Amino acid sequence: MAEQAVTVAVSTVIFGLRDVDGSPALHLPLVRRVREPHLGRWALPGGPLRPEESLREAAREGLAATTGLRPRHLEQLYTFGAVDRGGADRVVSIVYWALVRTDEAERTLADPNVSWFPAERLPALAFDHDEIVGWAVKRLKAKLEYTRISHALLPEEFSLGQLREVHEAILGRRLDPANFRRRVEATGTVTRTGALQSGVRHRPPALYRSTARQELLT
Amino acid sequence: MAEQAVTVAVSTVIFGLRDVDGSPALHLPLVRRVREPHLGRWALPGGPLRPEESLREAAREGLAATTGLRPRHLEQLYTFGAVDRGGADRVVSIVYWALVRTDEAERTLADPNVSWFPAERLPALAFDHDEIVGWAVKRLKAKLEYTRISHALLPEEFSLGQLREVHEAILGRRLDPANFRRRVEATGTVTRTGALQSGVRHRPPALYRSTARQELLT
DNA sequence: TCAAAAGTGTTAATCCTACACCCATGG
DNA sequence: CCATGGGTGTAGGATTAACACTTTTGA
Structure with missing residues (x-):
């Protein structure tokens, strides 16, 4: 029983x-x-x-x-x-x-x-x-600000514009491209690959990848 | 079985x-x-x-x-x-x-x-x-910075000196009394009771209590 | 009157935000 | 050659950190 x-x-x-x-x-x-x-x-x-x-x-x-x-x-x-x-x-x-x-x-x-x-x-x-x-969703928004989790949503190589779009989509508000770029670069979580993204109808953006480091998967 | x-x-x-x-x-x-x-x-x-x-x-x-x-x-x-x-x-x-x-x-x-x-x-x-x-311990330290949980360790009424000692004990480092006071007062999480703590061998500190508000107990 | 902590003031450094401006590409 | 987003520069405001200084008590 x-x-x-x-x-x-x-x-x-x-x-x-x-x-x-x-x-x-x-x-x-x-x-x-x-x-x-x-x-x-x-x-x-x-x-x-x-x-x-x-x-x-x-x-x-x-x-x-x-x-x-x-x-x-x-x-x-x-x-x-x-x-x-x-x-x-x-x-x-x-x-x-x-x-x-x-x-x-x-x-x-x-x-x-x-x-x-x-x-x-x-x-x-x-x-x-x-x-x-x-x-x-609340946790995702919070972690977006102080971790690099957003990289997990993007392909291996990405432009900072793409990364910004991801943040904008999740936070639900526009971010200043210039300041966003500087903030991200200052954290050292991304590294330039050297390649540029071609095929866009404007200046080709540099591609980045997530800086190698074992992710702390809590 | x-x-x-x-x-x-x-x-x-x-x-x-x-x-x-x-x-x-x-x-x-x-x-x-x-x-x-x-x-x-x-x-x-x-x-x-x-x-x-x-x-x-x-x-x-x-x-x-x-x-x-x-x-x-x-x-x-x-x-x-x-x-x-x-x-x-x-x-x-x-x-x-x-x-x-x-x-x-x-x-x-x-x-x-x-x-x-x-x-x-x-x-x-x-x-x-x-x-x-x-x-x-890690979570406690983190939450100390952006919540009012430290109040839960103290009696109903407390001085800002006591509150600072609590933070110092948990964070493991000294905090500037002047700046700590201003930061706490700016958050609006404490209210003066009007009473002073007597019996100390220096200028008697004002007593505060945690501002009335239902705690969000996640 | 002295030590010790309460409490206020001030300044320099830092960070953040907004925005101007040039660059490189496809159409 | 123009529209579009990439990328850099910069000035003003807000926030932070360090520390000088005055106040009030008990011993």
């Missing part, structure tokens, strides 16, 4: 950029629930924690299984465990958040039950997932 | 101040383990999560049971769940951190298996608790 027990699940808020009329905008993939409770609603990808896998592995695994994505950045966000979160059992839900590269975000699994939504206009989500996404 | 399952535990890193030759210093209470594994070692207070209590309740409850303390500030820190954390079962450990008032810290349960240690000189702890405490 199974007594009332606590179950552990791991889900992930995945962020990626997709173009909306020319500019990148923050998006996230959701999966449609195929069982009760909240059947048919959109929810964060995730699943139960198996005893033999670490929390991080579980996040990475559940993410790959449902969306086919491999994150560039993966970090624990928070653990939610109110007694009634809208489901039947007592579930403790450990939430991670991840960033995937723009080009990777394009080739998500072709599955009618997986779809990308703009972070600003989400449908009503299952459980308390709305609240969770709100936290993740 | 019980299959290999995941267990959820909640523990808490509790911070309080105790005087070390005249100045406050960051301390934390630990409990001695009375069973295997790690029998006899010092560890963070905590215990298993019961299905009917929230994570926060579990943290508060386990804390009260083992140390008799009521925290002024309680916040989730991180969830640790590597497959082998040194115990026998697979345990997912949700860690909270708490601040208690100086005067409260004095009257901990008189129990030979509970003792306060200076944060700088801890004994070797059970499991991965050393690492956890390290994280908690």
Whole structure:
């Protein structure tokens, strides 16, 4: 006889950029629930924690299984465990958040039950997932200011203009190109590759890459 | 037949101040383990999560049971769940951190298996608790700079000198009294009570209290 | 009257912001 | 040759850090 027990699940808020009329905008993939409770609603990808896998592995695994994505950045966000979160059992839900590269975000699994939504206009989500996404966005904005995580959204080489567009998309406001450039260069988190980006209808920008350093994946 | 399952535990890193030759210093209470594994070692207070209590309740409850303390500030820190954390079962450990008032810290349960240690000189702890405490200290230092949590360590009314000593103890460096005063006053997080602290062998300092506002207990 | 901390004032250095201006390319 | 974003320069304001100096108490 199974007594009332606590179950552990791991889900992930995945962020990626997709173009909306020319500019990148923050998006996230959701999966449609195929069982009760909240059947048919959109929810964060995730699943139960198996005893033999670490929390991080579980996040990475559940993410790959449902969306086919491999994150560039993966970090624990928070653990939610109110007694009634809208489901039947007592579930403790450990939430991670991840960033995937723009080009990777394009080739998500072709599955009618997986779809990308703009972070600003989400449908009503299952459980308390709305609240969770709100936290993740808040954390992303905060970390943008004092870490180099934004690099994880871009391809290996990028211009400072592209990097600025990413920051603008996430922060939701325009940044002065001149000051942004100086701030970024001063931190030493980027290195010139020497190459220039060609094919643009203006002065070709220098390309940079993230300065080599093992990322501290908290 | 019980299959290999995941267990959820909640523990808490509790911070309080105790005087070390005249100045406050960051301390934390630990409990001695009375069973295997790690029998006899010092560890963070905590215990298993019961299905009917929230994570926060579990943290508060386990804390009260083992140390008799009521925290002024309680916040989730991180969830640790590597497959082998040194115990026998697979345990997912949700860690909270708490601040208690100086005067409260004095009257901990008189129990030979509970003792306060200076944060700088801890004994070797059970499991991965050393690492956890390290994280908690780091978070405390960071939050000191942009929140008002330091008030939670002091009594209802305090002088700016006392508040500065708290910051100095936690950050581990001296702060300019004049500049500290101005910074704190500028934030508007403290209010003069009108009273002065008497009995000091120098000019009596004005007393302040934390500006009334519901604390956001993440 | 002296030591010690409270509290105020001042200045120089630094950082941040806004914006002017030249550069190099594709159309 | 022009529109567009890349890239550099710079002046003013705000913030910070260091420290001189006055105030008020108990011993």
